[in-house]
Amino acid sequence: xxxxxxxxMLNITKRFPGIIANDNITLRLKHxxxxxxxxxxxxxxxTLMSVLFGLYKPEEGKILMDGKEVRIDDPNDAxxxxxGMVHQxxxxxxxFSVLDNIILGVEPNKMGFLQKEQAREKVVALSEKYGLHxxxxxxxxxxxxGMQQRxxxxxxxxxxxxxxxxxxPTAVLTPQEIDELMHIMRNLTQEGKSILFITHKLNxxxxxxxxxxxxxxxxxxxxxxxxxxxxxxxxxxxVGRDVDFIVHKDExxxxxxxxxxxxxxxSSKGHSKKAVNNVSFKVxxxxxxxxxxxxxxxxxxxxxxxxxxxxxxxxAVIMDGKDITQLAIRxxxxxxxxxxxxxxHKYGLVMDYSLEDNLxxxxxxEPRFVNxxxxxxxxxxxxxxxxxxxxxxxxxxxxxxxxxxxxxxxxQQKAIIAxxxxxxxxxxxxxxxxxxxxxxxxEYIHSQIVAQRDKNKAVLLVSLELDEVMALSDRIxxxxxGEIVGELxxxxxxxxxxxxYMAGAKxxxxxx
Amino acid sequence: xxxxxxxxxxxxxDGLQTLISSxxxxxxxxxxxxxxxxxINAAGAWDATMAIVKNFFKFTKAExxxxxxxxxxxxxxxxxxxxxxxxFAYKVGLFNIGAAGQYTAGVCAALIFALxxxxxxxxxxxxxxxxAAGAILGAICGALRAYCNVNVVISGIxxxxxxxxxxxxxxxxxxxxASPYTKELRxxxxxxxxxxxxxxxxxNNKNVTIxxxxxxxxxxxxWIILKKTKFGYELKAxxxxxxxxxxxxxxxxxxxxxxxxxxxxxxxxxxxxxxxxGIEEWSTTQSAVPGMGFNGIAVxxxxxxxxxxxxxxxxxxxxxxxxxxxxxxxxxSAQISDFIxxxxxxxxxxxxxxxxxINLRLDKGEERKxxxxxxxxxxxxxxxxx
Ligand SMILES: Nc1ncnc2c1ncn2[C@@H]1O[C@H](COP(=O)(O)OP(=O)(O)OP(=O)(O)O)[C@@H](O)[C@H]1O
Ligand SMILES: [Mg+2]
Numbered sequence: 064x065x066x067x068x069x070x071x072m073l074n075i076t077k078r079f080p081g082i083i084a085n086d087n088i089t090l091r092l093k094h095x096x097x098x099x100x101x102x103x104x105x106x107x108x109x110t111l112m113s114v115l116f117g118l119y120k121p122e123e124g125k126i127l128m129d130g131k132e133v134r135i136d137d138p139n140d141a142x143x144x145x146x147g148m149v150h151q152x153x154x155x156x157x158x159f160s161v162l163d164n165i166i167l168g169v170e171p172n173k174m175g176f177l178q179k180e181q182a183r184e185k186v187v188a189l190s191e192k193y194g195l196h197x198x199x200x201x202x203x204x205x206x207x208x209g210m211q212q213r214x215x216x217x218x219x220x221x222x223x224x225x226x227x228x229x230x231x232p233t234a235v236l237t238p239q240e241i242d243e244l245m246h247i248m249r250n251l252t253q254e255g256k257s258i259l260f261i262t263h264k265l266n267x268x269x270x271x272x273x274x275x276x277x278x279x280x281x282x283x284x285x286x287x288x289x290x291x292x293x294x295x296x297x298x299x300x301x302v303g304r305d306v307d308f309i310v311h312k313d314e315x316x317x318x319x320x321x322x323x324x325x326x327x328x329x330s331s332k333g334h335s336k337k338a339v340n341n342v343s344f345k346v347x348x349x350x351x352x353x354x355x356x357x358x359x360x361x362x363x364x365x366x367x368x369x370x371x372x373x374x375x376x377x378x379a380v381i382m383d384g385k386d387i388t389q390l391a392i393r394x395x396x397x398x399x400x401x402x403x404x405x406x407x408h409k410y411g412l413v414m415d416y417s418l419e420d421n422l423x424x425x426x427x428x429e430p431r432f433v434n435x436x437x438x439x440x441x442x443x444x445x446x447x448x449x450x451x452x453x454x455x456x457x458x459x460x461x462x463x464x465x466x467x468x469x470x471x472x473x474x475q476q477k478a479i480i481a482x483x484x485x486x487x488x489x490x491x492x493x494x495x496x497x498x499x500x501x502x503x504x505x506e507y508i509h510s511q512i513v514a515q516r517d518k519n520k521a522v523l524l525v526s527l528e529l530d531e532v533m534a535l536s537d538r539i540x541x542x543x544x545g546e547i548v549g550e551l552x553x554x555x556x557x558x559x560x561x562x563x564y565m566a567g568a569k570x571x572x573x574x575x
Numbered sequence: 576x577x578x579x580x581x582x583x584x585x586x587x588x589d590g591l592q593t594l595i596s597s598x599x600x601x602x603x604x605x606x607x608x609x610x611x612x613x614x615i616n617a618a619g620a621w622d623a624t625m626a627i628v629k630n631f632f633k634f635t636k637a638e639x640x641x642x643x644x645x646x647x648x649x650x651x652x653x654x655x656x657x658x659x660x661x662x663f664a665y666k667v668g669l670f671n672i673g674a675a676g677q678y679t680a681g682v683c684a685a686l687i688f689a690l691x692x693x694x695x696x697x698x699x700x701x702x703x704x705x706x707a708a709g710a711i712l713g714a715i716c717g718a719l720r721a722y723c724n725v726n727v728v729i730s731g732i733x734x735x736x737x738x739x740x741x742x743x744x745x746x747x748x749x750x751x752x753a754s755p756y757t758k759e760l761r762x763x764x765x766x767x768x769x770x771x772x773x774x775x776x777x778x779n780n781k782n783v784t785i786x787x788x789x790x791x792x793x794x795x796x797x798w799i800i801l802k803k804t805k806f807g808y809e810l811k812a813x814x815x816x817x818x819x820x821x822x823x824x825x826x827x828x829x830x831x832x833x834x835x836x837x838x839x840x841x842x843x844x845x846x847x848x849x850x851x852x853g854i855e856e857w858s859t860t861q862s863a864v865p866g867m868g869f870n871g872i873a874v875x876x877x878x879x880x881x882x883x884x885x886x887x888x889x890x891x892x893x894x895x896x897x898x899x900x901x902x903x904x905x906x907x908s909a910q911i912s913d914f915i916x917x918x919x920x921x922x923x924x925x926x927x928x929x930x931x932x933i934n935l936r937l938d939k940g941e942e943r944k945x946x947x948x949x950x951x952x953x954x955x956x957x958x959x960x961x
Pocket of ligand 1 (some may be wrong): 079080082084102103104105106107108109110111151458459460467470471472473474497
């Protein structure tokens, strides 16, 4: 009865140096279903999907489509068979327009001449039909990640793919965009398309998926019907123990002011328009202050202004009583500032460096890691890296010497968090720290952030996820169009009220 | 960690892989060259190829052999320096096509201070000003890149031309009245000749100086800087991800400029070490920058962008270039060795490909072993359970 299945991946084994990423995995995707794939960071989800998309060649196993064996040697084969994939880290050409990216490789032409108008019509029609709003002429580098995501989806639809693979599509989206995406996914399955959906967010699985398969450390654990299961059961299957979804923390005991932001304005990149407009607030030692807001309301620029990545237009940033507005980035970092950046590939990692060299990125110049003659102390570096790897459970094929590029997305993120928290900073600025982490890892990272607070350090958290905001923060500042429009207490406020502030429907006059 | 992690095959070492891959490229290049020679004139093809491979070995007398070996070595020195210049800049992600101009600047500075009657400086002082001249040119490129975002390829090419004509003009002051060439160092200022410390006798060739040894030392130092030091760590991080370098507070602009300064200094030092050995004179009617800088690019890549690799590759390229003179000119044109070396250089692009191939084979081998081990383990486990 295998003809019932759109895709069957049978006994797939894929090895990388030092690790079996997929160990004899069998996965069956029915026609018209949304099939979720769940597993810890590094469990092998992206690898398995890359095998289906022809990016990796498995050592063992075979793939059947509608019951017939198919060969998928490269993405072109996959495309011919109607398989499309949205990657965990998008694969778009930055300096091309949205339209050019969508038609790249399948450009309609007449005798070698590009027929762009025709393509544009098709793209516009598709985007209207599915509610995927994009501006076809915008450059990729100028648009939000949400729009890049929609571009990737349109790319699959333009190619008329029937098997759609989404690798952690929601990690980078705002809650609103996630709702839209879920809606679009349901519409797609109603047309008979089948979807493979990777996510770490169990709520999303419960909301849209029909079935869910679980992987753990490269091995297949099982497949369950979503209707007959619970979040708790899923997470138990995934990590092999009970996961605590509640963040445990005592009352905050804020003490001295660590960060004081005074009338800060920051221009957005390339525009004279202020992305951050006259913002003032304070963060004290021993508290977690969270900046909430819909993506693109100036949070990114605010953080870049605080950390020195963007010049400040007006106002002052005071840390520990010292004006650091114009201070060099290195001096800020050494002076007790840590920054978990929003964009881990752009800022957080040197992809061609090994894991250990990435782990010392903020302290390679310390006497511990470099001697008086400027030579790196490799042995100390190795030991330090191994400690962090163990403590934060950073999983990779070859340990400290693994190239960062070959690590799974979630483990790359864990490496950055380990590096930044281990500096034991006076002020930790964490932007979307748990993006792309599995529930077990989130539990650990949250407890580390709370521990940091309890050590009487200041934490400034920027998160788009309301659950995280509500669970972790002691105080919430809502940002809307570059300004802080409200200060809320997570214990007395509701998600609905927070939403009103975030949408700009409500604001309050604040005294700082 | 997985149980798979165990002693890694020596073949996994990057250096060895590069070496093997480069050797494969060279053999392929020679083979292709041989085929082309066959097409031109089948009769002399083998002899010509052998002449190129053999170079000085073709001489039967040991003395002549040594002498010609010495010549090849002396000419290798500047080539190695240019390739070091290119590969050093490449580590920060910059393509130093300006090495040729920096080399020219080095010639200019070294010769004017060595030959002009107002100066007649000793060799080490001339060498220092040569280095300074190259460093300044590099600094200009680097600063343009860092502060005005001008691509170093563009500024490098422009500076190549500017430097060439400036050099021709300046060196006309010290040229031989009867020819376009600069005066002979040996007859004007012997203190400007780089000492040979006995190497001259050893090789029976007055062209061989301590330059030959110095460049080897410099290559090793560059290797150490890149591989072992904090400075190297910063440079490579900057080259790999400028944003991350900025994020962790490295002074990325300073690093870019400093790298170009060092790259310029290296190329120019090569020029000084060559011209101050008194092997050649500069022709002031020259209408193009010396090919040395450009060949340095090829050598750097053939050497797998590794300073130690560059030692081997620069010697090799110089070996076949010099040997080109020994090909039977009745049958082939003298450019045939250039042709073969360019064939090899084209094939350098495959160094990466061969490396990939080696890795693939190793992966396969490891997998097979791992599978066997797993099988063994599972049968043992099964046995223990019973
Ligand atoms: N190209 C590669 N080369 C070497 N090892 C790799 C490569 N890609 C993945 N791996 C390794 O395979 C394992 C599985 O990685 P994969 O990316 O599939 O994980 P994942 O389940 O998608 O995790 P995450 O939730 O963090 O994205 C990881 O340990 C990773 O280090
Ligand atoms: Mg993944």
